[in-house]
Amino acid sequence: MKTLSISKSMQICMAAILFVITVLYTNKAQAQTTTAEEHTIERTVKGIISGTDGPLKDVNVFLKGTITGTTTNGKGEFTFPTPLNTGDVLTFSYLGYTTKNVKIKKDTTFIALSLTEEYVEFVGAPNSNQPYKSKQQKSLEE
C-alpha cells in the first residue's frame, strides 16, 4: 500500500514534469515561430529626409549592397520600391552630406532622418601652361 502510494505520487510527479516539459517546449517552439515570422514579414518603408535647410531633394536611398533604391522627391519624401525585412540596411547618401545607414527594426515602417552637412576645407590651385616670367623680365618689358 505504501509502495503503491509512492509509485502513485511518482507517477503524478512524472506527469507533472512531462507537462512542464511539454508546455516549455511548445512555448519555445511558438517563440521560435514568432521570431521567424518577424523576419519574413515584409513591409513598405517610407520616410522623409532633411538637411540643414529643411527637406532634401534627390537623396539616394539604397538597400545596402544592392542596386535597389530610389531618390527623395521635392518634399524630401521617399517610398522604398521593394518591401523590406527586419535587419535590412538602407544607405542614405547625398553629395556634400555624411552618408548614413539605417537598420530596419521589427516595427520600422517610416524613417525620418536628418543628414549632416559634410565640412571640407576647399582649396585649389589650378595648373597653368603659361610660361613662367621672372619679375626682372616683366619689368624690362614695361
Next chain:
Amino acid sequence: MTTKILFYLSLFVFVCSIQAQQSDFATIDFTKADSLAKAYKNEQLTNIPELTKKLTSGLTTDVEKFRAVYKWICTNIANDYGLYEQNMHKRNKFKNDSSKLKQWNRKFSAISFKKLSKHQRAICTGYAYLLQQFSLEIGIPCNIVHGYARTSTTFIDKDSSPNHSWNAVWLNNQWYLCDPTWASGVPDPKTGTFSFYYNNGFFMAEPQLMAINHFPVDTQWLLLKENPPTFTNFLEAPILYGNTFEYLSNYNTPAKMHYEIEKNDSIVYQFTLKKQVNSKDIRLFIDGGNGPKEVTPEHISIHNNTVTLTHSFNKKSFYDVHLYIEDHIISTHTIKVHK
C-alpha cells in the same frame, strides 16, 4: 657571408627604388574603362551610387574600375576659376582672423558642394573629394592628400598655407598618386574659361616627378622612402608644367629653379622620357628680356630614354630658360650669368 648580405642589401635597395607608377599596369588595357567614362558623359552627379555602377559595369579589375570613375571625373568636372579666385581672396582677407576664416571655410564648403552637384564645377578639393566618394562606392581605399602645389602662376613660400588637394589610391597593395584637377584641363586666368584637356600624366604619376611640384602636408604621401625631398627642396625646385607629366617619368637636373653662374659655365639637364622623342624636338627657349628666343642646345644625347642636354651662357645677363619638347613647355629655370 658578405656576398649574401650584399645580395640581400642590393635586393632591398632595388625593391625600395621601385616607385608606384602607371607603368606598373602596362599590361592593362584601359580602352573599356575609358569608353564607359565616355558613354556616360553628361550624366548628373545626383546619384553617385548608380553612376558608379554604370561606369564600372562589366569591368573586372579594381584598377579598371578606378580608371573609369577617374576618367569620368576628369572629363566632366570643370575647373571653376571664379570659385578659386573668390576663395583665395577671402582666405587672404581673413588670414589673420581665425574665427572669420573658419566661418568663411564653412560657408565655402556649402557653396562648393552646391556648385559641384548642381553645375559640375569645382576647385581641387572638390575633384579629390569626388574621386574619394566614387572610390568608396567601388570599395577602393582613396585618400585626399592636402598640400602645396607650384605652377608658373601660383607662388608659395615657407609661410604659405596649403593650396592644393590631390589623391592617393590603394591598388594592388600599393598607394598611387593621382591629380584629377590637373588632369582635367587648364583654366584661362584672363577669361576665367575652362577647356577640358585630359592629361594622362597625372594618372598614377611618378612620385619623384610629382614631388617636384606637389608637396603634401603629411610627407608620407610623397610615397618616397629613399631620400624624400624636404619642403625647402620643393620651394627651390624648377617650375614644371602639365605636359611634363605626359613626356617625362623623372626630372633629375637642374634640381633648382634659380642659378647664378659665371660666364661660359654650362647648365646640364638630365631627365627620363616615357615616350619616344626625337632629339631635335627637345628645344631650349631663352628669354634675356626681349621675349623667348629659340637656341640650339650645344650638346644633346638620348641614351636608354635618358636625355642629357648641356648649354653654356656666354653673356652676362639674367635669363628665363624654358625647355620644350615639340611644342610643349616642360620646365623653366632662371639663370643669372655673372661676368
